[in-house]
Amino acid sequence: MNNPWNSIYLSDYENHMSSDTVMQLQVLNDMMKVQLNSYPATSVMVLGVAGGNGLEHIDTDKYSAVYGVDINQEYLQEVEKRYSNLGNILKCLCIDLSAESSALPNADFVVANLLIEYIGYECFQSVIKQVKPKYISCGIQINTGEEFVSESPYLHSFDGLNSIHHQIELTELKNHMDCIGYRYLSADEYPLPNGKKLVKADFESEFTL
Template sequence: MDNPWEKIDLNIYETHMASNNVFQLQTLNSITKGQINDYIHTRVLILGIAGGNGLEHIDLSNTEKIIGIDINSHYLNICKKRYPQLSNILELACCDLNNSDIVLPYSDIMICNLIIEYIGMNKFIDLVRNNQENVNIITIVIQKNNSNDFVSNSKFTSSLGLLGTIHHDIDEEILLIQFIKIGFKCINKTSYPLPNGKEFIRMDFNKKQNAV
């Protein structure tokens, strides 16, 4: 079965996300800057990298490798063309993260923004559990709808309707509990209000000492 993300045009998606009443592309860019700068790192892994929003904040003086994973190969091609300055350190892979048996490469920071909603909490936690030896800091963003529709209103909303077929509502408190169960602790939680009444919730986790 095809994944809807393989059929969504990146320009339509990003234009929708950047609409004044949605303002998610800009907010995610700012959040990604913080996710990259808040922790010492040499290797960064980004799940659901799409067109690479936020990669301009990468500091070449302290980053040796950026690995980006996405299910849409066209997105990856666009990402590569957008950031030629990263060509020596940017490694992109087309991969379906619904497969929790995937072996993820080691990273100091694993960034997972608006990806859990599309693979589901259980699959995501299984993916982390199966790869916990290869990750240090996990920083995520989930969308809190606050009784609004999952896909925000813009002139492109109808073009994104297929995404509703794979959407999962994510409760941050339940997600926190699931992370604790697999040996992680929350070291940051921040809310970012959006103009249409929604919120982005950023949560950062690292492994507890002596976790099994």
């Protein structure tokens, strides 16, 4: 089955996410700035990088490798254009995490914002066991009703996502991360204009890597 993310135009995604009723692109950008400056990592993997929102906060004196991972090759081509200033530090990888996680390289730090919702807890565990990061920072959406896609003129561009969406809860995420040796560090809430909120949850490996 073709993943529905391959059928969503990046322009529709970004216009929806930045609209006044959603505002998630802006909030995620602020979140990424915090995430990228929180831990002593020299390599970072951004899962579900889309168009690269937040990569402008990469400190090239700190990071020697930035992996942008997405299932949509067109998204990654746009990332390479937008962030050509990162040069060889930026490495874009077109990978279906549900089937090809074994192709992922290792990284000190994994950022996964609005990603676990589309692969599920168990697949995310497999990804983390492959990448073996010291630190993980996840952005998950807490909904106020049954609809996980917020209202906007671009709403119907996302109709296909119902087939792969998983509702993620912080307690369950903690349990699944604990099962693979990652201890919960902290969570921060980012309110959204429609009553929903994003929660940033951070974890650290309990093992010496």
